[in-house]
Amino acid sequence: MTTAGVRATARIGARADGRGGTALPVLEGEGPLALRRTRASGDEARVMLVGAMSGPLGGDRFAVEAEVGEGARLHVGSAAATIALPGQAKGEARYDVRLDVSGGGELRWLPEQLISAQGSDLYVSSRVELRSGARLVFREEQVLGRVGEQPGRLTSRLTVRLDGRPLLDQELSCGPGAPGGWDGPAGLGGHRALGQLVVVRPEFESEPPQARLLGEYAALMPLAGPAALVSALAPDALRLRRVLDEALRTLDR
């Protein structure tokens, strides 16, 4: 039995096509990370990340890179939730997401949930590099354990930079072996679904969105820059999505 784990990188490059639409000169899937272009909506290109195999498993290293050029608009979704599973390979799995958006470009990164299955060990790193004038909607949702199961070990770091300056840097560690108190009254308080929605817009510089609570376990928070974060906890994925969808609707209005 091989124990090396799978390495796979998917790449997306989006450019303004000069006719009011967005072209995808780069659209490369690999191994378990397949990409499909779906029907465009207006001037926005749409890409679906299709998991051809389940994963990542222990020892796997997956990466997805997307780059959005000036004036291009890209929407990325996924066909199904990603499930982190225990593998035969030793050690943690890694999932690296690297997103670059130029000034005047827009990325809407709205994949389905990441589910941390019992016994899995995954480190997710999401790095978003924005140039001034870039627009971003970035959602990540984590579900700790499948129904009735204990979660695996999951660490997720999200970094958003604007012109090289840090706008948001948050790491969340949960599951067995995570630093103590992660599920306690300062951390998750027993919730099994958590999500973050980051929205960056140049116009927030002069008109930042108002901070507000979205129920007892979610808040919309203007960041120190033209951006807002919605941080939410919920008992399950469905109720989490409802909160984030509602928040996105009010921010999109």
Added chain:
Amino acid sequence: MSRAALLVLADGRFPAGGHAHSGGAEAAVKAGRINGAASLEDFCRGRLNTAGLVSAALAAAAALGVDPALLDSAADARTPSPALRVAARRLGRQLMRAARATWPSGELDALARAFPKGAHQPVVLGLVARAAGLGPEDAAYCSAYESVSGPATATVRLLSLDPFDATGVLARLAPELDVVARAAADAARNVVDAGVDALPSASAPLLEIGAQAHAAWAVRLFAS
């Protein structure tokens, strides 16, 4: 270097405004998440390993002489709650006032000029440690300890918790505090070569969400 300076700086009675802040305990008490010594301990442990680790690393990096303006924007990025950013800057300004009177230093004066409304408290704390002749690990210890002593003291007032129980919580957390302070100092040393991305960014969702809820209350005992 005087090790005793660390005792002066870490003393809960050091007049730097901390007594009016609960470190999120008031929100957690009202929500029922802290209702006694056991849940206080779990709260403090979670805070120590997230906000405590981050602030300890910021303090250690500032004590090492890393550019405080860079550290301050790194602190902003690690504090999504605007209520917590306001509290951190207010506490930074108050610490600055107390420290300039206690350990006069050109570096503190320069930081006060650059941030007249206050830099993030851990950044100020690191520079204060420097002014007091202390090192990065001392600064990390001080910051990590504050991250749990504040909520513990506040909970004594909020729940009329037995003060011996609250002190017992702090004593039980001491070994973990050692680990956090050392990890923070190690991360800070990496900042010197690798930049502020080497700082930890551990986050605690209920601290951020709870701080936003707390800031919206019309009536509260603590400022944060």
Added chain:
Amino acid sequence: MHLDHTHDGASAVSADARRPDGSRRALRIGLGGPVGSGKTATVAALCRALRDELSLAVVTNDIYTREDAEFLLREAVLPPERITAVETGACPHTAIRDDISANLEAVEDLEDEVGPLDLILVESGGDNLTATFSKGLVDAQIFVIDVAGGDDIPRKGGPGVTTADLLVVNKTDLAPYVGSDLARMAADAKAQRAELPVVFQSLRTEAGVTAVAEWVRERLAAWTA
């Protein structure tokens, strides 16, 4: 070494008489005393008596944050930007005596934002008889007690009654109803305070806060002399 003794642009430390720009800062007068003795009512009356002749502002230190500030706002004794509430973590005496940093920040911010100011009144939340203001925060302090709280308070003494620059015995109109002996209170206060002044007042009478306002004017004259 202190490289920067002029405090240019940055917060001054403690009770320097000068602001960072070299101008004289406002006179700061603290008002303390037990719960319900009429501190906030006295502050409101002082604001009404002095606001036309002086530029003034108020800092409150509530137990439950903002209650006293909101009373003053409702009464519209000053424009809202001249009233700041300091949060005290359930301990106003800590905020006015042991750790005055939040209060110093509040008075400096008021001078920066609505200044120049002649006078800032710093009101403590109702506390016990030992609560006094730090000399690092205020230049003079008024301790407010009332006849309904028991006519033996002056005899019992305590730092507030004994050392305050002015002792105000409030609600004298209630004395007949609560059986308080004003003459005895005056004699006890004299015994405790020697030459320090005592004012008996009722805000319901025509004289109201006049005597206290006059004392404040005298302090201000001395401050600006």
